[in-house]
Amino acid sequence: MPFSRTGILLAAGLALVAGPALARCEDFVAQEKPQNTFAQNIGRSFETIEEEGWIEFALYEDFAPWSSLVAGEPQGIDVDIARLIAAELGVEPRFRLVAASETLDADLRNYIWKGAIVDGHVSDVMLHVPYDSAFTCRVEQAVFTGQYGAEALAIGYDRATYPDKGPVPAYFRFDPVGVENDSLSDFYLSSIGNGTMAAGIHRYRDTAAAMAALAAGEVGAVMAPLAQIEAALTPEMAVHQPPLVGLARGQWTVGVAVSQQHRDLGYAVDYAIETALADGRIAAIFAAAGVSHLTPER
Template sequence: MVRRLSLALAIGVALPGGAVARCEGYVPQARPQNTFAQDVGREFDRILTDGWIEFAVYADYAPWSFEEKGRAAGVDVEVGRLIAKALGVEPKFRLVAAGENLEADLMNYVWKGAAVGGRVSDVMLHVPYDSELVCRIEQVTFTGQYAAENIAIAYQGADYEEKGPTPPFFRFDPVAVENDSIADFYLTSLIGPAGKIHRFRSTAAAMDGLAAGDTKAAMGPRAELEAGIVRHPEGGLKVHSPPLVGFARGNWTIGVGVSFQHRDLAYAVDDAIENALGDGEISRIFAQYGLTFTPPQR
C-alpha cells in the first residue's frame, strides 16, 4: 500500500539537537495562517475541559491499528489509551485512510484537514520520527517516540534449518513481499526483476502466502511479519533481522504528530509516552500482540 512505502521512504533518526544542522539548507515555508483557511484543532485546555482526546490511526494496518468487532484495536490504539489515561481524559479513535504520501496524511489529519469536509484530529499515531520531515514540515511537531521498527525476513524453519535466509538467497528461493513496498524495491534493485519475487497486496497477505507454502520466505516490517506468525502458529515460521547490504533505511523510529500550534499538548503526550516506556507499559502492549519490542531512540 502507498502508506507502507511513504512511511518507509520517510524514515530516519534525528538525534536531539541535530535537526538544526540538517535544516540549514531548507527555506522556511509560508506560515499556514498566512496562506489559507484551516482547521486549527483544539487547544490542550479545551481537550481537558471536554474530557476526551481523538487519535488518528491508520485503518486496516494490523497489528498497529485496525477495526475488530466494531472497535479500534492494535498496538497504536493501546498506546493512545495509555496517553489518554495519563492525561485524565477518554480516548477516541479515528480510523483514517492513507493518502498519497505521509505529507498528505499529516496535512489532512494533523494541521489542516482535507479540502472537502476535512478536519484534524488532536494527535496522529504511528508517525515516523525523521529529521528531514522535521525540517520540511514545519506545521507538525514530531515527538513521542514510542518504538523502533525494522525490515526483517520471515521464513519456513523447515527450509532453513541451520540459519535464516538473507537477500542473496532469493535469486533462487521464492520470497513474498508487499507490492510496491520498500522491501519490493530493495530486492528488485538488489537481484533484478527476478521471477522469485512474489508480490502480494499487503505484507499480511504475503505472510499468508508463506504459511500456505507459496514461498519459502517473506520480507517486510518486522511487526507485520510477526503478526503473520501469530496468525499461523502451526506454520513453523520464524523471523530474523540479518544485515541488509546497501539498505540505508532499514530501521526507523515511530512516534506521533501534533499540530505545531499545540506544543503544550505535544509536550504532555511526550511525557505520557516517556513514563509508559519507563514503567514497561508499552513493552507489555507489544508482548500482548506477540511482537518484539525495540525501544526507540529518544
C-alpha cells in the first residue's frame, strides 16, 4: 500500500507522540484570497448528478477489505457503502479506483477539488477519508462529512507463538514483527526506544503481504489497521488491541469528502449514511466482510 493511506494520518495532525492540546482551528491561518479572478465551477453539481442519473466515487485501489478489483469488478466495504449511498440518492454508482499519493492533501486535490495533471477530472465523492478536525480547518477546498466508520491499530499474532496472551510492542525488541513499509505502524515501532526495535521489524509492500508472512511463519505478529488484519485472519491466528504507549491516537474516524462547491451533495450523502448507521445497514456491511464496525465520531 502506498505511503498515504496510513501516512496521511500524520499529515492530518495525528502525531506519534502526544503534545499540548489546542482549541479547534486555534493555530489556523486563513489562506489569502485571490483577487480579480473568475469563479471556477469544478465537478458536477448535485442537480446534475440527479439529472444524469449516476454518481462517481473515488476509492483507493488494492486496499482490501475496503476496495479492490476482484475478477475485474470493484469489491469491498467502501464499494458496498458507495452502492448504498447511490441507492439512497436514486442514481447509479460508478467507481474510480485511484492510487494513493504521498499526502491526503494531494489525494483531495487530484480527485475532489482540482484534478490531476493527467486525466484531470474530479470525482463526485471520495470515500475512506480520515477525519481530523484540525485538518478540516486548513483544507478549505473540500468538505469532510459522512463519517461511517473508524480504523484502529491492532496486532495480529500466531497463537502457537504467543499461547498465553497477545504480544505488546515491547516484545518486538526481540521478536520479529511484520509491518507495511512506511505505514503508521512502521513509524510507531521505529520510534520506540530510539530505534532499538529496528532489527526485529520486517517491512512488506502492504498489510496483505505482511499477513501472508505471518501465515508462513516468517514473523510471529503483524501490526496494522484492525480491519486489514481481521480480513486475513486464519484459525491459527488471533488479534488484539493493546495499549500503544506514546501514540497520540490509535483510532481514527473515516468518512467522505466532496468539493466545497457542492455542499448540498455532501448533505445528501451524510443523510444517507446517517440513516444507514441508524438502521444497521452499514454495520451489516462490515459484518458480511468479517470486519468489526468501529463506531465513528460524528
